[in-house]
Amino acid sequence: MNATRAKSRNAPVGPSPFAVEAAPLPRDKFSDPLLTAKGEQRASVPLEKLDTLWLNTGTLCNLACATCYIESSPTNDALVYLSRAHAAGYLAEAKGMGTREIGFTGGEPFMNPDMLGMLEDALGGGFEALVLTNAMKPMRRHEAALLGLHERHGDRLTLRVSLDHHSREVHEGERGQRSWEPAIEGLRWLSENGFSIAVAGRLLPEEGEPAARDSYAALFECEGIAIDARDPARLVLFPEMDEEKDIAEITTECWGILGKSPSDIMCASSRMVVHRKGEASPRVVACTLIPYDDGFDLGETLAEASGDVPLNHPHCARFCVLGGASCSA
């Protein structure tokens, strides 16, 4: 965590409990979009259909988690608040492309003053909406508006709450002191009010997925949270990411070797809009995971951003291809 983030109130004090154990990444890897360090042809992913359009609402967050991939904190506005007017242009373009779902991610989306307006526009426009939130105070300020959206749009609105672990100790090791109780209370409020909800969690290095699902199930039962922890769409357990640690590069041969298809990878079906500080208008990047790398900035419009994506980043390998993860529901 950088110095500014570490100074944030309640920021975690020690190393992340989810730290990736691996050698440092050699510098010649992920340096050429066409070829790997061994000179093999790098894999790329064509956009098949823009099923999910992510709107990054801005990097400001009420937390400063130890391994936040987007480096959010109460002071980091590297991605500024996306405006409702800018979002509306992308919603209109996505409508013409047959997009099903609008995802909202941050930072903490409910810190953006236009968040409820953008959500209203997305749901009113006939899209499904998925909001990634920590369910803490910024979300709780909008209870009345959220209840209204739920009444009008039902399960087309899903809120996915980050609960990094089923234990308070590990969750707070990553997210900072006093981050557990408010998240549980927010999740319980959503559940009691019948919202479509999901949880995003993580696995400790030695923790197997079945055991983790059992422990989350026990927690949900104890807290009265109506989530089936065995349903991978309702409890999403993410693989870890660390762009500074060594990982294999993905070549065109890997699809056959791994028994995977480019269609399985999330940049085959999604893009993300970001508004970087100092830029007049938003840009479209390949995915939710790589907002700052010029190589993944694909253009200003969704049409411009519809080309193939070379898998030229450690996250492509560790999270998507080898980890098998997708940010969408």
Ligand code: SF4
């Ligand atoms: S709550 Fe999410 S966006 Fe905010 S610092 Fe933690 S991981 Fe990052």
Ligand code: SF4
């Ligand atoms: S991180 Fe994943 S979704 Fe993003 S560009 Fe790489 S393979 Fe695609």
